[in-house]
Amino acid sequence: xxxxxxxxxxxxxxxxxxxxxxxxxxxxxxxxxxxxxxxxxxxxxxxxxxxxxxxxxxxxxxxxxxxxxxxxxxxxxxxxxxxxxxxxxxxxxxxxxxxxxxxxxxxxxxxxxxxxxxxxxxxxxxxxxxxxxxxxxxxxxxxxxxxxxxxxxxxxxxxxxxxxxxxxxxxxxxxxxxxxxxxxxxxxxxxxxxxxxxxxxxxxxxxxxxxxxxxxxxxxxxxxxxxxxxxxxxxxxxxxxxxxxxxxxxxxxxxxxxxxxxxxxxxxxxxxxxxxxxxxxxxxxxxxxxxxxxxxxxxxxxxxxxxxxxxxxxx
Amino acid sequence: xxxxxxxxxxxxxxxxxxxxxxxxxxxxxxxxxxxxxxxxxxxxxxxxxxxxxxxxxxxxxxxxxxxxxxxxxxxxxxxxxxxxxxxxxxxxxxxxxxxxxxxxxxxxxxxxxxxxxxxxxxxxxxxxxxxxxxxxxxxxxxxxxxxxxxxxxxxxxxxxxxxxxxxxxxxxxxxxxxxxxxxxxxxxxxxxxxxxxxxxxxxxxxxxxxxxxxxxxxxxxxxxxxxxxxxxxxxxxxxxxxxxxxxxxxxxxxxxxxxxxxxxxxxxxxxxxxxxxxxxxxxxxxxxxxxxxxxxxxxxxxxxxxxxxxxxxxxxxxxxxxxxxxxxxxxxxxxxxxxxxxxxxxxxxxxxxxxxxxxxxxxxxxxxxxxxxxxxxxxxxxxxxxxxxxxxxxxxxxxxxxxxxxxxxxxxxxxxxxxxxxxxxxxxxxxxxxxxxxxxxxxxxxxxxxxxxxxxxxxxxxxxxxxxxxxxxxxxxxxxxxxxxxxxxxxxxxxxxxxxxxxxxxxxxxxxxxxxxxxxxxxxxxxxxxxxxxxxxxxxxxxxxxxxxxxxxxxxxxxxxxxxxxxxxxxx
Numbered sequence: 001x002x003x004x005x006x007x008x009x010x011x012x013x014x015x016x017x018x019x020x021x022x023x024x025x026x027x028x029x030x031x032x033x034x035x036x037x038x039x040x041x042x043x044x045x046x047x048x049x050x051x052x053x054x055x056x057x058x059x060x061x062x063x064x065x066x067x068x069x070x071x072x073x074x075x076x077x078x079x080x081x082x083x084x085x086x087x088x089x090x091x092x093x094x095x096x097x098x099x100x101x102x103x104x105x106x107x108x109x110x111x112x113x114x115x116x117x118x119x120x121x122x123x124x125x126x127x128x129x130x131x132x133x134x135x136x137x138x139x140x141x142x143x144x145x146x147x148x149x150x151x152x153x154x155x156x157x158x159x160x161x162x163x164x165x166x167x168x169x170x171x172x173x174x175x176x177x178x179x180x181x182x183x184x185x186x187x188x189x190x191x192x193x194x195x196x197x198x199x200x201x202x203x204x205x206x207x208x209x210x211x212x213x214x215x216x217x218x219x220x221x222x223x224x225x226x227x228x229x230x231x232x233x234x235x236x237x238x239x240x241x242x243x244x245x246x247x248x249x250x251x252x253x254x255x256x257x258x259x260x261x262x263x264x265x266x267x268x269x270x271x272x273x274x275x276x277x278x279x280x281x282x283x284x285x286x287x288x289x290x291x292x293x294x295x296x297x298x299x300x301x302x303x304x305x306x307x308x309x310x311x312x313x314x315x
Numbered sequence: 316x317x318x319x320x321x322x323x324x325x326x327x328x329x330x331x332x333x334x335x336x337x338x339x340x341x342x343x344x345x346x347x348x349x350x351x352x353x354x355x356x357x358x359x360x361x362x363x364x365x366x367x368x369x370x371x372x373x374x375x376x377x378x379x380x381x382x383x384x385x386x387x388x389x390x391x392x393x394x395x396x397x398x399x400x401x402x403x404x405x406x407x408x409x410x411x412x413x414x415x416x417x418x419x420x421x422x423x424x425x426x427x428x429x430x431x432x433x434x435x436x437x438x439x440x441x442x443x444x445x446x447x448x449x450x451x452x453x454x455x456x457x458x459x460x461x462x463x464x465x466x467x468x469x470x471x472x473x474x475x476x477x478x479x480x481x482x483x484x485x486x487x488x489x490x491x492x493x494x495x496x497x498x499x500x501x502x503x504x505x506x507x508x509x510x511x512x513x514x515x516x517x518x519x520x521x522x523x524x525x526x527x528x529x530x531x532x533x534x535x536x537x538x539x540x541x542x543x544x545x546x547x548x549x550x551x552x553x554x555x556x557x558x559x560x561x562x563x564x565x566x567x568x569x570x571x572x573x574x575x576x577x578x579x580x581x582x583x584x585x586x587x588x589x590x591x592x593x594x595x596x597x598x599x600x601x602x603x604x605x606x607x608x609x610x611x612x613x614x615x616x617x618x619x620x621x622x623x624x625x626x627x628x629x630x631x632x633x634x635x636x637x638x639x640x641x642x643x644x645x646x647x648x649x650x651x652x653x654x655x656x657x658x659x660x661x662x663x664x665x666x667x668x669x670x671x672x673x674x675x676x677x678x679x680x681x682x683x684x685x686x687x688x689x690x691x692x693x694x695x696x697x698x699x700x701x702x703x704x705x706x707x708x709x710x711x712x713x714x715x716x717x718x719x720x721x722x723x724x725x726x727x728x729x730x731x732x733x734x735x736x737x738x739x740x741x742x743x744x745x746x747x748x749x750x751x752x753x754x755x756x757x758x759x760x761x762x763x764x765x766x767x768x769x770x771x772x773x774x775x776x777x778x779x780x781x782x783x784x785x786x787x788x789x790x791x792x793x794x795x796x797x798x799x800x801x802x803x804x805x806x807x808x809x810x811x812x813x814x815x816x817x818x819x820x821x822x823x824x825x826x827x828x829x830x831x832x833x834x835x836x837x838x839x840x841x842x843x844x845x846x847x848x849x850x851x852x853x854x855x856x857x858x859x860x861x862x863x864x865x866x867x868x869x870x871x872x873x874x875x876x877x878x879x880x881x882x883x884x885x886x887x
Binding site for chain 2: 124125211212213215216217218219220221222223226231234235308309310311
């Protein structure tokens with residue numbers, strides 16, 4: 001078990017190194033002078049020289065890389081060209097809205113989708129199954145912003161139960177206001193994942209329900225509930241977990257639309273702003289952080305497989 | 316040897332009575348799978364349900380347990396009575412209560428019948444949790460440990476906390492038996508419980524079931540296709556065919572005086588354990604030879620090297636030597652894990668041997684590279700165990716048959732003409748060419764697989780358990796076909812099997828393998844007739860029904876028995 005965890009963890013290191021190298025080269029190898037790219041069209045030659053010097057562009061490229069990664073390891077991601085604030089500080093401000101929203105959305109998706117998938121598999125071929133599957137097709141095909149605006153129209157404008165947009169942080173304003181502001185964006189964000197997770201749960205459960213040990217459980221006199229949740233669901237868990245993990249990672253990085261619709265100051269907005277203004281240090285920092293999140297989530301999924309399945313544990 | 320059958324007149328009230336049971340697919344209720352089944356089982360009796368695949372044996376047992384697949388099969392008529400409970404009319408809740416407490420079931424495949432994510436002790440305990448709610452956790456655990464002891468598992472505390480994947484097939488089947496019998500049910504349904512096990516394990520499991528049955532007075536409904544097993548354990552036998560009961564008789568009467576032609580055919584098709592005499596040598600040319608062949612598997616990961624752990628190198632086969640001459644059949648016999656399939660795959664170069672040589676027509680192919688190997692590949696062809704999976708379901712038979720020759724440069728038209736000839740040779744109609752594999756039965760598919768191998772005009776056929784998945788009557792036909800092809804084409808056959816009866820009937824020479832090494836090698840008549848090695852003897856002693864001459868409808872006058880002090884030839 002320990003060796004498995006250690007191997008998985010060590011395997012994440014080279015991935016991060018490759019990502020760092022890629023991010024580094026992104027700027028250096030793009031056509032033209034990096035200093036010119038950074039400085040923009042209107043820079044004077046003196047400004048260019050100053051930028052070259054501060055970035056160490058006069059040194060050989062591998063020295064530049066070691067220098068740069070050394071600073072990364074010390075937590076220095078550079079300074080934003082637009083706001084002149086440290087990149088780490090900019091990202092830290094935006095991290096909480098995005099992560100708390102993603103966590104709420106994924107929790108919502110799991111709580112709704114897994115039981116739906118289990119019921120669809122159990123009542124395979126029935127009216128309920130068909131209804132659940134049709135709803136999931138709908139969840140896939142309606143664009144998220146449409147769902148967002150429909151939700152705002154109903155719950156914020158017509159009923160007036162919830163605010164139209166804006167965001168409150170748990171850390172500053174407490175849990176109540178957070179939920180009040182986050183529930184509509186979370187609903188909007190989770191529709192597609194509810195659809196995805198419900199489908200995956202159903203497919204995986206259908207596979208498992210055909211297994212011999214399910215027949216054994218029935219032959220023991222186990223109730224339907226016991227067969228479904230104690231024997232089948234855990235065995236169906238690995239692919240479901242995989243979707244949940246990937247879904248979470250995608251949410252961290254793919255919330256641009258949601259954040260725009262509800263005017264939430266999150267990482268998605270920061271990314272859009274940075275790209276539009278060619279704020280390279282911020283873009284680099286964002287790529288590194290999101291790749292890091294991907295790698296960490298994948299690691300967490302791998303490690304949870306081991307918890308779930310003793311056959312992996314003892315390999 | 317044969318248990319004394321319980322006489323009908325003295326028979327107490329039956330534990331299970333089935334009358335006119337009809338089961339049909341829900342979609343086509345007019346085409347029943349069971350067309351009115353009748354039989355009874357008395358207390359403490361073993362009734363064997365025998366028949367070929369598709370006869371409805373398993374469906375009968377599932378109907379009793381109330382486990383017919385939902386929405387697919389449905390009981391449409393008749394009556395099942397378990398000690399006064401009418402099972403077809405019982406509510407779902409009542410059926411759940413009866414399962415495990417009054418009727419239990421064990422299944423064919425112990426490797427997949429246990430939940431891989433639960434410790435085996437907990438899986439047995441679950442039966443108590445569901446059916447005996449008053450017990451404390453300590454009491455439950457004691458009961459489970461006691462049951463593990465009864466099914467004769469070693470080191471029961473460790474087994475209790477084991478995961479299924481840590482146990483062998485035989486051990487898992489013992490767990491299933493413990494689970495089935497912990498509440499002392501009146502009826503145990505065993506659906507081919509030993510078919511997936513090795514003969515020596517099979518013998519132990521059959522003995523265990525018999526002992527527990529005696530101790531608890533359990534009635535056993537034992538489903539099997541193996542007449543040898545039937546002869547060893549049955550009190551009475553119920554023969555099924557196409558969803559109907561053909562005849563029901565006490566075992567000895569059935570074996571001596573079968574009432575129906577069908578039973579007679581079933582019995583006659585059982586291959587004799589007594590080896591046939593080797594055919595006369597007509598050609599001394601060696602077509603396939605293995606010289607000190609060796610295959611080791613081992614972990615050689617970077618991790619293992621980095622931590623300095625010596626890579627684990629298990630020999631799957633070592634020091635294998637044999638020579639096969641034209642037109643003859645060499646059998647490789649052994650239990651699972653003996654290395655027999657490893658040898659076959661090395662010879663085919665499907666896996667890379669780690670030592671020694673393989674000579675095909677005198678040319679060593681063991682270390683040839685991919686390109687250099689190609690011309691030799693066609694000389695040696697393989698037939699696999701499962702004809703349902705060895706043919707590509709999306710290709711017509713013609714496409715499958717011509718693919719190989721076309722790869723070797725034969726024009727397609729010529730290959731097609733040859734394919735038609737081959738189908739005739741293996742006894743299939745010519746219109747089979749344009750059909751797909753699912754349109755054929757298992758036996759026909761195996762004929763197609765043989766035709767596919769022959770299309771390459773090989774010198775050697777490697778048959779890996781090629782008849783093990785077939786019913787005995789079909790098995791007999793396929794073996795006959797192989798024999799005939801051998802006579803007409805002079806092809807040599809390397810025949811890998813776990814079935815001593817089949818080996819005794821088809822092989823000229825036999826090589827017995829155990830744990831990766833050859834323990835005995837020689838003419839089949841000597842190796843299987845008067846085995847010298849203790850392992851070969853134990854295999855012969857474990858062969859079910861070895862005291863009975865099925866085709867002769869009488870006991871064998873001379874039975875192979877173990878005489879450790881002498882090596883006398885027993886069959887002469």
